[in-house]
Amino acid sequence: MGQRVEGVLDVLRRDLAGVAETGGGPGVQGAGGLGDAVLDGLGARVAVVVLDRPGIHLVDITTGRTTETVKTGDDILSTQFDATGTYFAILRQGSVFELWRRGDPPHKGIGPLRSIAESEATPFAATFLEGGGRYLVAANNAVRVRRIGEPGYETFYSFTGPRDSALDGQHAFMGASADGSTVLHIGPDGTGGALHLAPDRWYRQLCDIIGGRELTRGDAALLPADPRSRRPCAEDD
Numbered sequence: 538m539g540q541r542v543e544g545v546l547d548v549l550r551r552d553l554a555g556v557a558e559t560g561g562g563p564g565v566q567g568a569g570g571l572g573d574a575v576l577d578g579l580g581a582r583v584a585v586v587v588l589d590r591p592g593i594h595l596v597d598i599t600t601g602r603t604t605e606t607v608k609t610g611d612d613i614l615s616t617q618f619d620a621t622g623t624y625f626a627i628l629r630q631g632s633v634f635e636l637w638r639r640g641d642p643p644h645k646g647i648g649p650l651r652s653i654a655e656s657e658a659t660p661f662a663a664t665f666l667e668g669g670g671r672y673l674v675a676a677n678n679a680v681r682v683r684r685i686g687e688p689g690y691e692t693f694y695s696f697t698g699p700r701d702s703a704l705d706g707q708h709a710f711m712g713a714s715a716d717g718s719t720v721l722h723i724g725p726d727g728t729g730g731a732l733h734l735a736p737d738r739w740y741r742q743l744c745d746i747i748g749g750r751e752l753t754r755g756d757a758a759l760l761p762a763d764p765r766s767r768r769p770c771a772e773d774d
Contacts, residue, residue, distance in 0.1 A: 584625070586613050593625070607643055619665035624685055626663065626672060628653060634663075636672055636685050646685035653677075662710040666717040673717045675710035680734065682717055692717070694734055702759050744770035 582604060585594040591611040594603045609627060618625040624646075627635045635648030653661060653676050661676035670685045682692040698704020706725025713720045723729035747756075751767045 584616050584618055586616055588614075593627075607639065609637065609643060617663070617665070619669070621669065624665065624670060624672075626665070634674070636683065638685060647672075647683055651677075659707055660709045660711050660723075662713045662720060664713055667715050671717070673713050675713060675720050675722075678708045680710070680720055692734070696722075699758060699760075704759075740769075 581598050582595045583598055585596050585603075587594065589611060591606075592609055593607040593613065593616050595605040595607065596602065597604050607625070610629070612630040613627055614630060614632075615628045616625055623639055625637050625639065627637060627648075629635065629649070632652035633648070634650045634653045636646050638644045638646050653663060653674060659676075661674070663672075663674050663676070665672055666682065671682060671691065672685065673680065673682050675681075678696045680692070680694040680696075681690050684691050696704060696708045704725070708725065709723040709729075711721040711723065718735070719731050719733050721730070722732040747770060749768060749771045752764060752769070757764055757767070
């Protein structure tokens with residue numbers, strides 16, 4: 538195990554040199570794993586996962602020594618800690634996803650949940666957000682924000698559309714902003730970009746386009762759900 542950990546540390550030392558030059562930090566990783574292992578809240582330590590070995594190893598990059606082992610089982614594919622080192626996410630074999638809080642012993646706050654991504658070839662975004670204890674997962678044609686220890690979603694956006702519509706198909710997510718207000722989204726047709734998750738803004742833009750007119754049957758068919766009114770902007774006239 539020592540040689541494998543040392544090899545990981547060599548790579549991380551080179552990455553850290555790049556971070557120091559560019560001012561970067563922990564990022565969001567696409568299909569195959571969670572974010573980077575460099576932990577602001579744990580000082581000069583990194584989280585190392587060794588396949589088929591139990592736990593998450595917190596390794597001091599200056600000495601190469603394991604300073605702590607977080608006991609979470611032996612089927613972990615990747616892990617990601619928040620900036621404070623208080624919370625961490627786990628992706629287990631089978632793409633089973635869990636959110637934990639550090640402690641003695643560690644406490645599982647959410648999970649196990651369904652596979653984080655339906656296809657290994659489809660990029661997804663998964664990252665802790667500013668504010669503490671909040672986690673965003675953009676995958677499986679949806680963006681979900683959870684607060685650790687609380688049931689349900691804090692925020693939920695579905696990208697599933699009617700069959701044969703512009704929304705029908707696989708949506709990919711390449712990243713997310715630190716506050717979770719924006720995702721880098723690619724639609725089924727291969728086009729996309731930065732998408733601001735702002736329903737009020739979307740509503741205003743819709744009303745700028747259609748004014749107070751009634752939605753046609755074709756308009757309504759393009760929506761992911763039946764509108765509550767065929768004249769959604771009439772009250773703003």
